[in-house]
Amino acid sequence: MHASMASPVNWQTRRQEKNRRLQRLSDLASGPIIPTADIVTALERLICPGDKVVLEGNNQKQADFLSRSLAEVSPAVVNHLHLIMPSVGRPEHLDLFEKGIARKLDFSFSGPQSLRIGQLLEDDLLEIGAIHTYIELYARLFVDLNPQVALLAGFKADRQGNIYTGPSTEDTPALVEATAFRDGIVIFQVNEIVDDVSDLPRVDVPASWVDFIVQADKPFFIEPLFTRDPRLITPLHVLMGMMAIRGIYARHQVQSLNHGIGFNTAAIELLLPTYGEQLGLKGKICRHWTLNPHPTLIPAIESGWVESVHCFGTELGMEDYIAARPDVFFTGRDGSMRSNRAFCQLAGQYAVDMFIGSTLQVDGEGHSSTVTRGRLAGFGGAPNMGHDPGGRRHASKAWLDMVTDNSLLSKGRKLVVQMVETFQDSNKPTFVQELDALAMARDYQMPLAPVMIYAQDVTHVLTEDGIAYLYKASSSDERRAMIAAVAGITPIGLQQDAKETARLREEGLVAYPEDLGIRRADASRNLLAAKSIGELQNWSGGLYQPPAKFRSW
Amino acid sequence: MHASMASPVNWQTRRQEKNRRLQRLSDLASGPIIPTADIVTALERLICPGDKVVLEGNNQKQADFLSRSLAEVSPAVVNHLHLIMPSVGRPEHLDLFEKGIARKLDFSFSGPQSLRIGQLLEDDLLEIGAIHTYIELYARLFVDLNPQVALLAGFKADRQGNIYTGPSTEDTPALVEATAFRDGIVIFQVNEIVDDVSDLPRVDVPASWVDFIVQADKPFFIEPLFTRDPRLITPLHVLMGMMAIRGIYARHQVQSLNHGIGFNTAAIELLLPTYGEQLGLKGKICRHWTLNPHPTLIPAIESGWVESVHCFGTELGMEDYIAARPDVFFTGRDGSMRSNRAFCQLAGQYAVDMFIGSTLQVDGEGHSSTVTRGRLAGFGGAPNMGHDPGGRRHASKAWLDMVTDNSLLSKGRKLVVQMVETFQDSNKPTFVQELDALAMARDYQMPLAPVMIYAQDVTHVLTEDGIAYLYKASSSDERRAMIAAVAGITPIGLQQDAKETARLREEGLVAYPEDLGIRRADASRNLLAAKSIGELQNWSGGLYQPPAKFRSW
Known part of the structure; x- marks a missing residue:
């Protein structure tokens, strides 16, 4: 029927165009x-x-x-x-x-x-x-x-x-x-x-x-984006870190995870060898990581907490340390790390129990964004790691912990934790009536507002006030009340009803530090396994070589 | 503080163990x-x-x-x-x-x-x-x-x-x-x-x-898993294919997609150059594919429908054809294809408008599985491509078409289409009260029932009876009624209420062929661009070399 379809079409236009261009360099390239x-x-x-x-x-x-x-x-x-x-x-x-x-x-x-x-x-x-x-x-x-x-x-x-x-x-x-x-x-x-x-x-x-x-005329530019100086970790970060470890990591037995960049999660990394150790959690949580090689993870690695770290990229100053720890990091035969963002994002999407990160704005329903007016920041990996992958079909303790009924048609969920202070600074509440991202979408007539993580993907919100276990919410009203209960004196927090908050705490939908057995007074910087970049270097046995800008001790 | 942390721990156990094993081959390997x-x-x-x-x-x-x-x-x-x-x-x-x-x-x-x-x-x-x-x-x-x-x-x-x-x-x-x-x-x-x-x-x-x-002692085994002989495509497949093209592909302007394996989707591939052309859709739909190189796609490629195909793997017999069509397929400098399942699954997850595939069982809510009693089949790529990736942040016409309100906090969805006949054979209804997968989960005490695609991910169900536009359902009851309306005389279909079905059709939540302007009598095999493997080979100008088992003409 179509025997003579041997078409006159040129099916090699891309290849021919490429070859045409390569030819144009014949007198230039060797x-x-x-x-x-x-x-x-x-x-x-x-x-x-x-x-x-x-x-x-x-x-x-x-x-x-x-x-x-x-x-x-x-x-x-x-x-x-x-x-x-x-x-x-x-x-x-x-x-x-x-x-x-x-x-x-x-x-x-x-x-x-x-x-x-x-x-x-x-x-x-x-x-x-x-x-x-x-x-x-x-x-x-x-x-x-x-x-x-x-x-x-x-x-x-x-x-x-x-x-x-x-x-x-x-x-x-x-x-x-x-x-x-x-x-x-x-x-x-x-x-x-x-x-x-x-x-x-x-x-x-x-x-x-x-x-x-x-x-190149000079080596390519590289800067230490993932180094957080422990000096800047506050007692409030320590308090929130203790709450995370006790109220989330230990409660759900989180085995594999990704940490965002920030002082909150850096505090957690530095609390594992101290507070985590006191709680007897070593070997029971936080064994597998998908993460850039954060220097603040060194004490946990040296203390034997960490079985593996697969990395998106590297971090300046960590090269020798990584090369000396091949049991932990993915390295080549030559000894140096092989990072791979595509595979690490895939691992962070499909293979970890939890994503925990920070953001600049959260609304009353739990939508969040780092976009603020005029700043088109982009979100990198957060939207990918900060959602529950619908194709996941393997179970873990933490993942199954998110199931709230007995149906055989229910499945677990990835833990997606928003860890934020209620205020960015004294004038900027984190919890807002409407995300700036929506105004941006209106201004630029975007087909999609630049939301980083959608409310439906968030399982926990953690602030200095407490933890809202959002995956337990039985209605959207209850969910809003849970967020308000941990939103401090922000516009969202001021909407809370004291009686409702008491009920939420009583029923375990919201936990304040004291509900978790944590005394605010215990949240001291003394709990940090390292309090400076210099101490991180000491932990590494001198293998970590901090970039000049961090050599302030 | 931890200055003397130079730890006595051996951090190279994996590397040493590997080297120990490599040593054991020193007398054997050259x-x-x-x-x-x-x-x-x-x-x-x-x-x-x-x-x-x-x-x-x-x-x-x-x-x-x-x-x-x-x-x-x-x-x-x-x-x-x-x-x-x-x-x-x-x-x-x-x-x-x-x-x-x-x-x-x-x-x-x-x-x-x-x-x-x-x-x-x-x-x-x-x-x-x-x-x-x-x-x-x-x-x-x-x-x-x-x-x-x-x-x-x-x-x-x-x-x-x-x-x-x-x-x-x-x-x-x-x-x-x-x-x-x-x-x-x-x-x-x-x-x-x-x-x-x-x-x-x-x-x-x-x-x-x-x-x-x-x-190896002989070349590795390879079999043609993705070849569907057009002889086995029935008029019912053609009818369903016409409904898919008119009621889904054209309606939502689907630009990029993945097809599952099966005669249903093979029929669609073979209808594009005929029925699709009649509808004036060439260049407007189905331009980018993530797909194994199905031989049944050859007529659409030769007719100029297809701009690109990225492949999970290859298909026996398609090697020369692929090598001669580098504008369509991803090939190396040597001319042969480079497939890559990881990247193609990623593309099928994050970058396409639609996944359409078949299954063996669907329940009244829209959950589906290919697992039947005693058979642990596994699902390959379907759970990944058959869900809406929560991390997606780029818009397309089809994706935005799934939005049913005006909220700036709504986003689009991937189209996930289940295309099934109401019966697998005269005794086996496709639509069932309970998936066999649940009995399997009970029998083997699985932590998760082997469900292939969950109801919440399905946007459309297409049968020989009609299309249920599930993304439009305003309640779970309405959703069940929509599925029943296209489930024929299966246990689920028999539950339908004639008046409710009429309402669903009137409001455009369900469409029967006549609602789409399709006459059942027009669904003839004559509409297929190729009716045999031999005709596929002719379309390819002799480049496609069918494996022996398909050389029956």
């Missing part, structure tokens, strides 16, 4: 190597207007030589790019939009640049596709966001193009696979080029996936 | 190469009792030389293994349990072996950890299921141990990473060993992640 001085010219020849370009902005690995070079191309030649970036962290990332080189942005996280993104949006110089959680962004690379070019970073390459990423393997495997196997052009900046594959510590990305390498 | 004849001895020296062992049973790639060899080790030497397998498909996989070599099993899918797993469980020869969805199983490899050994399969290796997996890259990248970077031992069987890396079509796994390679 094999896969682009001379450092020629990178701007090379980018002008390899990238075309309107291309989807992956730019490795990660947390701990910045293709910053490539992004600085991209900012130097002529906007007459290269313009209207659609940038796809896990993390927007460098000033030049946004220069690209000011210059008209880039136009559209799909991303996940933007810490220090969040305000400027808002301004560029106002000025109509930047168009946002969506603000994703990390693995959602990677997922789209394989569906409707296929990149033409990926600009990536590694530590070292050999002359064939085999790449050693260094311990910050991070987002690279996902970004490179989606590009290399869709006839996109893969370009790596590296700090050093060695002659032979045997000169590389290990191969993280094989040469047959890589088109070009270029030696 | 570099990374184990002689084919010595594999049983090698496995007895490398694997210890109680080890967690990943065995690559996938859908389309079987480490069957290694599994057959493992079944020959002495149970006195190697026993009580904890096997971790994506797919349990080979008879010898279960021989391992009968012989006492293996004891515990964590897995995702077991098609042909599901009955025997049930028997071994009854006989107390096998203990089940859990039945996971694929990426949940990979996720646990990075948390609480760290393997000591991985037994994997590839097409080719060089003498250094660089691996070319062939187009069935499938589960391998996830399995190898979790083992290689946790001081586990990675062993690949390959069909062929070549001298140098330049003799490999491409590198899928770098040698620095691989400990041993062994040439």
